[in-house]
Amino acid sequence: MRARWSLLWLALAPLPLLAVDYRMQASVAWAENYSRTSHAPTIREATIYTAHGFAAHARQLNSRWLLLAELDAGFEHVPDYRALDQVNAHGQLTLRRKFGLGPMAPVVDLSAGVARVAFREHGRSGWRSEATLAVSKRLTPEWRIGASGSWEKFDASHTTFDIQHRRFAVETHWHASERLTLSAGAARQWGRLVANAAWPIWSQAIAGGFGPVVSSYYNSIPWEISHTFGPGWVAYRVDCTADFWWTEASFTLNDRTRIPLRYESARVVNRIDVRYNTSVVSLGVLHRF
Numbered sequence: 694m695r696a697r698w699s700l701l702w703l704a705l706a707p708l709p710l711l712a713v714d715y716r717m718q719a720s721v722a723w724a725e726n727y728s729r730t731s732h733a734p735t736i737r738e739a740t741i742y743t744a745h746g747f748a749a750h751a752r753q754l755n756s757r758w759l760l761l762a763e764l765d766a767g768f769e770h771v772p773d774y775r776a777l778d779q780v781n782a783h784g785q786l787t788l789r790r791k792f793g794l795g796p797m798a799p800v801v802d803l804s805a806g807v808a809r810v811a812f813r814e815h816g817r818s819g820w821r822s823e824a825t826l827a828v829s830k831r832l833t834p835e836w837r838i839g840a841s842g843s844w845e846k847f848d849a850s851h852t853t854f855d856i857q858h859r860r861f862a863v864e865t866h867w868h869a870s871e872r873l874t875l876s877a878g879a880a881r882q883w884g885r886l887v888a889n890a891a892w893p894i895w896s897q898a899i900a901g902g903f904g905p906v907v908s909s910y911y912n913s914i915p916w917e918i919s920h921t922f923g924p925g926w927v928a929y930r931v932d933c934t935a936d937f938w939w940t941e942a943s944f945t946l947n948d949r950t951r952i953p954l955r956y957e958s959a960r961v962v963n964r965i966d967v968r969y970n971t972s973v974v975s976l977g978v979l980h981r982f
Contacts, residue, residue, distance in 0.1 A: 716747040720953075720977030727774075728889045728922045729961070729969045735891040737922045739777075742770045759789040776814035776921045783808035783821075799830040814921060816851035817887075837866045845884075853915045853928050858884025862937075874943040882935040886961060888969055892918070892925030910965045931963040949981045 720743050728737035745767030752760045763785045771777040785806030792799045808821040822845070829839035846857040864878030890898070895916075901908040916929035939957040946952065954976050961969040 712750065714747075714749045714751075715982040716749070716979060717745070717982075718747070718977055718979045719744040720975050722973050722975035724971065724973045726969070726971045727771075728926075729886065729971060730889055730891075730922075731967045731969050732890065732894045735894060737774070737889075739771050739773050742772075744768060757791050759791070761785075761787040761789065763787070774922060776812070776919070777817075778813045779810055779818075781808055781810045796834070797831050799828060802827045802829075810847075814919065816917070816919070817849055817854045819847055819849035819854065821845065821847045835868045837868075839864050839866075851917065853917045853919075853930055854887055855915075856885045856887060856930065858882050858886070858935075872945045874945070875941070876943070877940045878938065880937040882937065885930055885932055886935065886969075887928055888931050888961075888963075889919070889922055890927050890929065891923065892927060895927040895929075906965055907967070910963075931967075931969075933961050933963040933969075935959055935961040951979050953977050953979065 722741045722743070724739050724741060726736045727739035727741070728735075730736050745765050747763060747765040749761060749763040752762075754760055764783070766780075766782040768780045769778065783806060785804055787802050787804040790801045790803075792801070802825070804823075804825045804827070806821075806823050808823075810821060811818045823843065825841055825843040827839060827841035829837060831837045840863045841861070843860045843862075844858075845860070847855065849855050860880055860882040862878055862880035864876060866874060866876040868874050895911075897903060898907050898911045911929065914930055914932075916927055918925060919928040920926055921928060937957060937959050939955060941953055941955040943951050943953040955974070957973045957975075959971045961971070963969070
């Protein structure tokens with residue numbers, strides 16, 4: 694833990710002494726199957742409110758290399774499931790390489806970051822470490838494409854909530870007009886996620902009510918009674934693959950403010966072919982100072 698605080702401090706301590714770009718973002722989202730539950734009749738939906746502040750500094754190392762340092766801090770509020778309320782702080786360093794001159798030149802970013810996330814439900818709190826390699830290219834003044842590969846690890850207070858995954862994503866952006874940008878993307882993710890189940894369903898699963906394969910698997914993974922989504926609800930960790938796709942329309946109000954409207958869908962399948970499907974619609978506002 695001390696090493697992570699040191700890394701966060703080294704990344705962010707210079708920011709107050711430099712020219713810094715400040716941004717704020719707030720959003721409201723509605724999530725279907727926010728509980729990430731496989732049993733459809735017990736799915737829990739939620740409305741989520743988030744707010745973040747960002748401070749970033751960019752330093753030009755030479756004509757082709759740029760170093761960016763960024764800090765963001767914020768909170769997330771889930772009125773129906775207060776145990777999932779959180780505050781967080783995140784620091785990130787990015788090394789950017791531009792191959793050529795002008796706006797059409799391809800760009801490669803290598804980023805590393807660390808974050809502290811504190812939930813009201815203490816067992817979910819922990820440290821997140823991440824690394825990303827991304828490449829983007831403007832095809833025309835209106836069209837830009839990109840691809841990225843990332844790794845993320847979350848070390849939580851309780852083993853049940855320890856997660857780790859690898860992710861590959863592609864995305865495209867179309868500047869339809871001066872005011873409107875449309876984007877779409879897709880990703881495949883491999884690793885571990887946390888799911889949740891009502892006790893009547895979970896007790897059947899571990900007792901063999903859904904067959905020996907299900908019982909054997911769910912008895913082999915970390916789980917605990919969390920009460921997060923109701924009395925007796927269980928949280929458990931699964932090995933899985935996940936497919937994501939999303940679309941977004943971003944409306945520019947002026948040089949400093951834009952409003953993104955986003956839809957994202959996730960299709961998660963665990964090792965024994967149990968599925969957890971989720972979709973999220975969000976509306977936000979992003980302002981630069």
